[in-house]
Amino acid sequence: MQSLWNYPTMIGPGLAYAMLPLLRRVHAGDPPALEAAMLRHLESFNSHPYMSAVAVGALARMEADGASEDEIRRFRTALRGPLGTLGDRTIWAEWRPLCLLLGVTLYGFGASPLVCALAFLAPYNAGHLWVRYWGFRRGWEHGRTVGRLLREFPLERLTDRLWPVTMFLLGAAAVLLGREIFATAGPGAVSLPLLLVAGLTAVPAFRWPNRFGRLAIGLLLSIPVIWTLLALRGGGP
Amino acid sequence: MPLTELALTPGIWLLLVGLGGLLALDAVSFPQIMVSRPFVSATIGGAMVGRPVGGMLVGAVLELLSMRHPPYGAAKYPDTGPAGLVAGAAYAAAGAASIEALVAALIGGWATGWAGSYAGHARRRLNGRLVADRPALAASPGRLERRVAAALAIDFGRGALVTAGFLVPVTLAAALAAGMPVAGGEAAFGAAALVTALAASIGAGARTTAPDGRAWAMVLLGAAIAAALLWNLP
Numbered sequence: 001m002q003s004l005w006n007y008p009t010m011i012g013p014g015l016a017y018a019m020l021p022l023l024r025r026v027h028a029g030d031p032p033a034l035e036a037a038m039l040r041h042l043e044s045f046n047s048h049p050y051m052s053a054v055a056v057g058a059l060a061r062m063e064a065d066g067a068s069e070d071e072i073r074r075f076r077t078a079l080r081g082p083l084g085t086l087g088d089r090t091i092w093a094e095w096r097p098l099c100l101l102l103g104v105t106l107y108g109f110g111a112s113p114l115v116c117a118l119a120f121l122a123p124y125n126a127g128h129l130w131v132r133y134w135g136f137r138r139g140w141e142h143g144r145t146v147g148r149l150l151r152e153f154p155l156e157r158l159t160d161r162l163w164p165v166t167m168f169l170l171g172a173a174a175v176l177l178g179r180e181i182f183a184t185a186g187p188g189a190v191s192l193p194l195l196l197v198a199g200l201t202a203v204p205a206f207r208w209p210n211r212f213g214r215l216a217i218g219l220l221l222s223i224p225v226i227w228t229l230l231a232l233r234g235g236g237p
Numbered sequence: 238m239p240l241t242e243l244a245l246t247p248g249i250w251l252l253l254v255g256l257g258g259l260l261a262l263d264a265v266s267f268p269q270i271m272v273s274r275p276f277v278s279a280t281i282g283g284a285m286v287g288r289p290v291g292g293m294l295v296g297a298v299l300e301l302l303s304m305r306h307p308p309y310g311a312a313k314y315p316d317t318g319p320a321g322l323v324a325g326a327a328y329a330a331a332g333a334a335s336i337e338a339l340v341a342a343l344i345g346g347w348a349t350g351w352a353g354s355y356a357g358h359a360r361r362r363l364n365g366r367l368v369a370d371r372p373a374l375a376a377s378p379g380r381l382e383r384r385v386a387a388a389l390a391i392d393f394g395r396g397a398l399v400t401a402g403f404l405v406p407v408t409l410a411a412a413l414a415a416g417m418p419v420a421g422g423e424a425a426f427g428a429a430a431l432v433t434a435l436a437a438s439i440g441a442g443a444r445t446t447a448p449d450g451r452a453w454a455m456v457l458l459g460a461a462i463a464a465a466l467l468w469n470l471p
Contacts, residue, residue: 003266003388006365007311013368017385020378038375042368046310049269084310092307093445096271103276104297108463113280113289121277125270167443167452171459174439177297178432179467184294185336185428186421192464194425198432199460203453205440213305213441217347219434220302223340223427227419234420 001049010046015055022060037063040073046080048087053132055079057139058146065143075144082150091131094159094166099124101169108176131155174199245286245330245408253285253326254401260318261353261396265308266389273318275299275346279325291334292325295342299324301435302343303350304442316353319400320346323407331411336427338415343431345407353399360395364388 004013019041027034047055058079062072103120111119134154139146175195182190205212245253260281263273272278276296283292299321306314324346331338367384368374374381419427443452 002269003385003392004364004368005265006361006368008365009368009371010311013364013374013381013384016374017381020381024378034378035375038378038381039371042371042374042381088307088309092309096274097304097442097446100274100276100300104300105463107293107297109466113284113293116293117277117280120274121271128270163447163452164455166446167455168459170439170443170446171456171461172463173297173301173459174436174456175460175463175467177294177301177435180294181298181336181339181431181435182425182428184334184339185424189421189425189428191425191429192467194429195432196460196464198429199436201433201436202440202443202456205437206444206447206453209305209441209444212437216302216434216438216441219430219437220340220343220347223430224344224414226430227337227423227427230423231419 001052009042009044011049011052012041012043012045015045015052015059016041018052018056019060019063022056023063026060026064036069040069040076043073043076045076047083048091050091050128050131051083051087051135053135054083054139054146054150057136057141058143059139061140061143067144071144078147082147086150086153086156090153090156090159091128094163095127095155096124098159098162098166098169099127101166101173104173105169105176108173108180127155174202245326245405249285250401250404253282253322253404254397256281256285257319257322257400257404258393258395258397260322261316261399262389262392264316264318265357266392273321275303275317275321275324278318278321279328279346280321282322282325282327283329286326286329288329291329294334295324295328295339295346296321298339298343298431298435299346299350301442302347302438304438305445307445313354313358315347315350316357316396316399317350319353319396319403320350323349323400323403326404327408327411330408331415333415335415335418336424336431337418338411340427340431341411341414342407345403345410349399349403349407352403353396356395356399360388360391363391 001014001018002011005011016038023034023037027037099120103116106119107116138149178195179190260273260278279296280289280293283289303315303317308314324342327345328338328342
């Protein structure tokens, strides 16, 4: 869907490519109709990549039902915003962090890399593939009325309930990972009070995410600089 | 570790470059199953040089550092597949766990990620040229199919190129850093600074997930329980 992502038409060409097998069927034996359909679906479009399955199903259904060009264009435009917002909010902002933090937390408790990676990938992709399947199926079944179903998107209902779990795992993962980082500094370097004090930086960062996000990278980059300065002052490490 | 003992043989380098291309593909083009997340890609990088656990540590840190860059719309965000792969392989190849190598691998991974991001920006522009002639593509759907194949090949090449460009320098930097240990107090300072950076990034990233300030109760609960359990861990 996103392989041809570009600034002027975004995932429009990807949408047309995904719809191509259906359009070939719907307009079989009518090349001018296929060409016209391709031309309108190559136009600018954007949405969350998984949720675009809804658009593929619904638009193909409208083509099959013989909806007018104007109606298809208006529906296509109306679908962009909701599919993008819903996917970004539900999948990128909720589902993926939840599954990732599950894996990171298990890593902090000493689980094997394979188990940790699977703890992230298995539930995440179960949700991912289900969204694609659900989206295409519902889109095809409901065509132009699919918008109403988006208000009952099941994954959204699930993630709305699960955000406290994500936050809980975030706190646990931060402490566990902090401990691992201190462990690389040598035996005895692990300091729980220092770990918790450093962790308090997260509180203002929540309030000013951009400033503190940049601060995080600045801090990372400053570590070797400070080490070098200290080594130069002390005559070498 | 002496540089001559680095596990990064030409064969593994070549394999990692190919993997870098595949992981770059996963992030955006296909299949988006998230093996391109640094938590996984760094583990793969570490596993390729014999230390998956080391790779996973780098990956987990990079993961939390990149939390505040969700791939919304046309936003620019680090290309985490090659970034994690390079950082994980570099840290693992540097030998035993050390804060010096970890910092070097993380900085190398961060640089790789943003180089990949800028290369991705160029790819988006190139894609725009590939699909500029819409009437021709509509008239000949086979042409669109070939353009998709070309775009996939370009994206693979982009990831492989970024990986190839950064893998050796970052691995050497991590190995050199591991071979020049800083004093104990300075190492602890480095760890504290890194944890503070991580906390800042987590706080900034949590903003995209948490609905409001109530989230902190759960974050603190998770942190407290993990800390309590840590006292009992070896």
